[in-house]
Amino acid sequence: MEKPIQEERKAFLTGNEVVAWAALVAGAEFMYGYPITPQNEIMHYWTRLAPRYKRGFLQTEDELSAGFTTIGGVMGGKKAFTATAGPGNTLMQEPLSMAEMMRLPVVVVVQQRGGPSTATVIYSQQEVTLTTMGGNGEGLRIVYSTSSHQELFDYTIKAFNTAWRYRFPTFVLGDGYQAKMREPLTLYDPEARGVAMVGTEPFVGKEGVPGIERPPAQHRNTFSLEEELYEKVKTDAGDYEKIAPSVAEYSSKYTEDADLVILSHGVVFRAVAEAVGSLREHGFKVGFFRPVTLRPMPVGPAREMAQKAKKILIAESALGQLARLFKEAAFGAQAEIHTLFKPGMGITAEEVEEKARELLQ
Amino acid sequence: MGKTVKIVLAGEGGQGVQSVAQIIAEAADEEGKQVLYIPNFGVEQRGGVSVAYVQIGDGPIGSPKFEKGDIVVALSDRAVQRTGRYVGPKTAFLYDSSIPVEKGDLPGDAGEILPIPAIDTAKKELHPRVFNILILGAVLGATGVVPVDRARLAIEKKLGYKFEKDPKLRDLNFRAMDRGMELVKKMAGQRNGDTPSLFANNKQII
Numbered sequence: 269m270e271k272p273i274q275e276e277r278k279a280f281l282t283g284n285e286v287v288a289w290a291a292l293v294a295g296a297e298f299m300y301g302y303p304i305t306p307q308n309e310i311m312h313y314w315t316r317l318a319p320r321y322k323r324g325f326l327q328t329e330d331e332l333s334a335g336f337t338t339i340g341g342v343m344g345g346k347k348a349f350t351a352t353a354g355p356g357n358t359l360m361q362e363p364l365s366m367a368e369m370m371r372l373p374v375v376v377v378v379q380q381r382g383g384p385s386t387a388t389v390i391y392s393q394q395e396v397t398l399t400t401m402g403g404n405g406e407g408l409r410i411v412y413s414t415s416s417h418q419e420l421f422d423y424t425i426k427a428f429n430t431a432w433r434y435r436f437p438t439f440v441l442g443d444g445y446q447a448k449m450r451e452p453l454t455l456y457d458p459e460a461r462g463v464a465m466v467g468t469e470p471f472v473g474k475e476g477v478p479g480i481e482r483p484p485a486q487h488r489n490t491f492s493l494e495e496e497l498y499e500k501v502k503t504d505a506g507d508y509e510k511i512a513p514s515v516a517e518y519s520s521k522y523t524e525d526a527d528l529v530i531l532s533h534g535v536v537f538r539a540v541a542e543a544v545g546s547l548r549e550h551g552f553k554v555g556f557f558r559p560v561t562l563r564p565m566p567v568g569p570a571r572e573m574a575q576k577a578k579k580i581l582i583a584e585s586a587l588g589q590l591a592r593l594f595k596e597a598a599f600g601a602q603a604e605i606h607t608l609f610k611p612g613m614g615i616t617a618e619e620v621e622e623k624a625r626e627l628l629q
Numbered sequence: 630m631g632k633t634v635k636i637v638l639a640g641e642g643g644q645g646v647q648s649v650a651q652i653i654a655e656a657a658d659e660e661g662k663q664v665l666y667i668p669n670f671g672v673e674q675r676g677g678v679s680v681a682y683v684q685i686g687d688g689p690i691g692s693p694k695f696e697k698g699d700i701v702v703a704l705s706d707r708a709v710q711r712t713g714r715y716v717g718p719k720t721a722f723l724y725d726s727s728i729p730v731e732k733g734d735l736p737g738d739a740g741e742i743l744p745i746p747a748i749d750t751a752k753k754e755l756h757p758r759v760f761n762i763l764i765l766g767a768v769l770g771a772t773g774v775v776p777v778d779r780a781r782l783a784i785e786k787k788l789g790y791k792f793e794k795d796p797k798l799r800d801l802n803f804r805a806m807d808r809g810m811e812l813v814k815k816m817a818g819q820r821n822g823d824t825p826s827l828f829a830n831n832k833q834i835i
Binding site: 449450618 | 651654655658663664665666667668689690691692693694695696697
């Protein structure tokens with residue numbers, strides 16, 4: 269198959285275009301989707317690019333169907349993905365819960381919009397709880413929260429590998445700002461950079477007689493006995509716990525001597541990084557901690573940071589969804605916790621800096 | 630360029646503020662700058678005020694939206710109302726002088742207020758269609774965020790297919806950009822003597 273990107277090149281794109289390119293170079297074969305702002309252009313660009321590289325697209329009747337058809341594609345051995353946002357993400361939790369139960373490597377890109385319900389089509393970080401823990405299960409999924417177009421590209425590629433390597437549903441959590449803004453990034457072919465793409469295989473329709481020529485496959489989401497279900501969930505949770513430390517990612521800076529550590533994720537991290545840079549220039553002992561994976565959380569490093577820091581400021585465009593994840597990870601630590609919660613609103617570097625100065629006085 | 634230059638452009642749907650923002654952003658990207666451009670969107674996009682936020686700098690750009698712009702451009706009365714919140718003591722506030730504004734409508738604490746006869750000039754000297762390119766010239770004239778040549782290339786890239794059909798349009802657009810630069814310099818000069826104060830702390834400008 270012809271490679272979509274032969275040589276690395278600079279590009280100036282919207283986040284939605286970036287996702288389409290990333291899925292393409294990651295070797296995604298099929299996208300299933302239903303339109304919802306602010307992720308529509310992922311579908312638009314995908315449908316424009318897909319025929320050139322012999323990839324497929326199906327527009328379904330709603331997000332339930334988009335989720336289930338993605339499951340179908342994956343079970344047929346195709347590298348398949350979907351994208352959604354807001355109320356679409358809510359609906360999609362039903363099929364994604366099934367994917368969790370059946371350990372299916374579906375990849376989902378979420379561009380968060382305001383909530384609850386229809387709310388705004390613009391922006392928020394209010395789909396953290398839904399994306400990390402949605403469905404009637406235990407949240408056995410992997411969620412990357414990106415903060416720049418380069419990361420959106422890198423982690424969309426990575427999501428396919430993580431999903432197919434570990435067989436847990438994998439999410440790239442962006443937002444309306446990241447979807448719509450334009451900024452420069454470098455597009456590349458992962459294999460040209462030495463990133464091997466994990467291969468796919470069908471879950472059903474394999475050759476050979478099951479039980480004789482190959483192990484039988486059993487893919488179910490229904491169980492008759494509570495003992496049976498208990499064993500299944502415990503096994504999956506055990507697998508998840510085992511991989512969590514190697515999947516978890518974070519970045520932090522200046523936390524060693526910090527009087528105040530500012531915690532954030534996603535696009536808000538940009539404001540925090542800028543504020544911390546400016547505060548350091550003015551002699552304030554401030555650092556930042558940013559989980560890249562919201563599920564699993566980087567529990568060890570988060571706890572260690574919270575044990576050392578005097579004060580922690582949690583900044584997010586939601587009413588404490590990141591804070592809940594963090595508090596669970598850092599349970600028992602002594603740091604004072606302060607918050608800058610702006611549900612459905614952007615957070616600027618200036619506000620973060622002002623709040624930090626208040627806390628340091 | 631030391632600090633990041635923050636630009637807000639606002640007008641009625643159809644006035645072409647997003648095109649202007651896109652041309653500036655593309656030109657800055659080609660120039661090797663760090664750039665972040667985000668349009669406002671949502672329900673208000675349909676028939677409402679269209680706002681574009683552009684940031685250009687050498688270092689990494691922070692959040693997509695910001696508190697105060699270095700330059701804020703408003704092209705309609707509603708846009709004047711809408712963008713007041715982005716204006717502070719260090720902001721140059723440009724608006725079209727044909728907008729009927731009461732004194733209280735204009736942002737009180739702006740570093741500089743520059744009425745530019747963009748709509749009139751485009752209509753009388755050029756063509757109403759190149760009004761937005763004239764605004765582009767005014768923004769470049771006021772900030773110097775991208776060299777004129779680079780802006781010409783970006784215009785060529787965006788509108789080249791139209792210039793192919795009608796080469797006169799190329800000249801018309803480039804003249805509009807030059808005229809916009811002249812207007813803003815003249816206006817700033819009138820108010821502040823030769824060197825406009827709003828650019829005084831930004832050495833590379835004008």
